[in-house]
Amino acid sequence: MFRLKPADKPRKSASRSLPVTRYNAQVTEPKWQAKWRDSEVFKAERDVERPKYYVLEMFPYPSGKLHIGHVRNYTMGDLVARYKAAKGFNVFHPMGWDAFGMPAENAAMKNNTHPGTWTYKNIAEMKEQFAALGLSLDWSHEFATCDVEYYGQQQALFLDMLEAGLAYRKNASVNWDPVDMTVLANEQVIDGKGWRSGAEVERKELTQWFFKISDYADDLLSALDGLKNWPDKVQLMQANWIGKSKGLQFRFATKGAPAGFDELEVYTTRPDTLFGASFAGISADHPLAKALESNPEVAAFNAECRRTGTSAEALEKAEKLGYDTGIKVVHPFDSSIELPVYIANFILMDYGTGAIFGCPAHDQRDLDFARKYGLEVTAVVSPEGNDFSVETEAFTDTGTLINSRFMDGMDIESAKAEATSRIEAANMGEGKTVFRLRDWGISRQRYWGCPIPVVHCESCGVVPEKKENLPIELPEDINFDKPGNPLDRHPTWRNTTCPKCGGEALRETDTMDTFVDSSWYYARFTSSNADTPTTLADADYWMNVDQYIGGVEHAILHLLYSRFFARAMVKTGHLPERCIEPFNALFNQGMVCHETYSTKDEKGRDVWHSPDELVADGEGYKLRETGEQVNVGPSIKMSKSKLNVIDPIEQIEQFGADTSRWFVLSDSPPERDVEWTTSGAEASWKHLQRVWRMTVEIADENREGEDIALTKATHRAIADVTEGYEGFAFNKSIAKLYEFTAAIAKSKGDRRAAMRTMALLMQPITPHLAEECWEKLGGEGLAVQAAFPEANPTMLVEDTITMPIQINGKRRAEISVSKDASKEEVEKLALAHDAVIKALGGGTPKKLIVVPGRIVNVVV
């Protein structure tokens, strides 16, 4: 693995005897980066004469360290940007920083620095690392979401959304860490304890700000159909998340319930199965369940339910548990039927009404529950419409109603309609559409985020700040030596005057969820210096994002929030109407993986090792320090905990950015994970060296005469590489570039034109090498500004083609025929072939299939 160290040679010998044929990326890459910068080739200007193309990669969190995953993500975006520019589009390719959030506060606590200092230092470092990649970015639109110019405009947006009724306050329960005095995210709660303090987490009710994303639930769902260039998977995930269901909400009359609970309201999507109901169930958090907690048994049962994990997986696998409350409900269609009411651990308070009726025959959970507690199981839908019973598997397919009196013989849809209209007629309930999607809680009790621009006034209540008082800036003089939100305990920052009455008032100290910051940055890029959130002229020209690229981990929240924000910005006049769906096309790239290396410590636990700690040892590796043999584990996503990380900066120093760019695109389809291997990276480096050697050779060559085969190969390469670029099949484009290289190497004719084409085809992937080759071959201007080659269709047609001949479906021979040979001609040629004559043995074929241009199959 570490046999070859290419950079050792060029680095050491760069000033001495570097062979002319050695391409020195360490010198060349910064040279071209400077030229691009000086000639401002990536600066985008509005130009109505040309079609625009907005390429955007999800902007990074400024951790300070470029990760190899970034390299893959941003290389793909850069390829698209450079390719589209070469195709004549006016490309907009901006970059910025998703800079608010917890890591800066954690760093501030640990190192006693200001979150801003830490963040801006990271941005500076990361920007330098970005520069080394040679990306075609227009940095003139750069911003960080923690820039006051950005979050000030976000506050203006918030005020407009508040006015438009899209923001409101309500109570919500949070995970509260009583030691750190802070709200915890779900992932910060481990086994019911705070991740940092280890204290038992409490449930606490706080008044929080929400965005009314639920107003758009139906629209966000139905508009998914229009997102033709989004992955199906993401559309499906969003659809499931929004979770629309049509059902019936109705009230059971109760018997034996405490005062105030004369009725129990339930929601069901299967009103057709009402005659199969054998119990009613309520969540442990249902008001009725809480009202019964004076009974210690109920209190204990409810507490037990709340302790069970909250994830779907944990609950699905957990045993179904119920507590019979002794209360009965009366069947809405027959008052002589009474059903027991159970508190059950599989009912969610957050969905519907937190209460259900159970129909065991047609719902697996209800069936498991019924079997456990000995409840009746009556099938009311039958696949064939005849007598039918259910044992251990609930019947959830379509069928015909049975055992259901007035609904007998109906199909499910008519039965649903019938049951609903009867309930409605009896004034016991109504048909209702319910969404899973809940409103978006944006309040965070933290410092490093965008302050929510409202004040609390004793006499006027909650008052929005005036726009002319924006931005509400975060105070600089804060510290993290005490737990809690520094804004809360700041001596003066909270104190302000009420925008309405002018009296004394206190500022809101909650800041916004960082998902807010990333929900509109794509729009802000189009007018990054404006003193309004956007300007319509710029937004109208540059929006929408034509190609958005990022990881699938953002498939739901970020993308759904962004879609909501675009709607909110249209409503509040910050985006033109047609920008309601901001991302025309979405691409999710795969991860970068690497093998893992481990040894065992004295207790038999795994100890992980990074690739630089190893030396090759026969088939495997051993530790350089101790010589101990290491275990080679599977290739998994690079992670700090497993130490299977490759530092892109080291790679760039050794091989150059072009090699990394080429490699991350070469081996796997972009949407799949790619495995980083040293041998693969070396192979990429060798190939780029070969291209350079050929360029030098060809530049000095004085050959005459066109090699028609090479000309054809050139047009073939143009067509194939273009197809790969257009279809996000960059690995196939690279395969074609390898083939094209071999074709040029073989040619005995004039190879200059082919090699120039090669430079332009490679430019989107390996821009520095492409410039160097382009210049060496006498290309005019910069390769980055040259038009992308166009294939001549007449050069792509082969006059004769090879056609395989199958005998009984197995390939046995092939014939060479003219490309437009008729069916009859092909038949004649095929039947005259020795192999066919032999197979027929003098007889005639049973069947003869000729697919012109494709294949011949002789059945004997």
Added chain:
RNA sequence: GCGAGCGUGGUGGAAUCGGUAGACACGCCAGACUUAAAAUCUGUUGUCCGUAUGGACGUGGGGGUUCAAGUCCCCCCGCUCGCACCA
């Protein structure tokens, strides 16, 4: 548990419409160049039988449709991802 996706040589992968399975790359092997090595170039390389011409087998396993299946259908196995018990 539910939902989605995937499974092809020693390895990553290609085969876009049901029509030559294994493009391209890695690795391995052989040769050229070299005193030698590195670098570079050329060639071989799915497995098995055979000196060879050639043949058999082969896309996770089993069955099916078809002149023809990696591709379509059914059943099974394995892996990966998502999940808020969604009534």
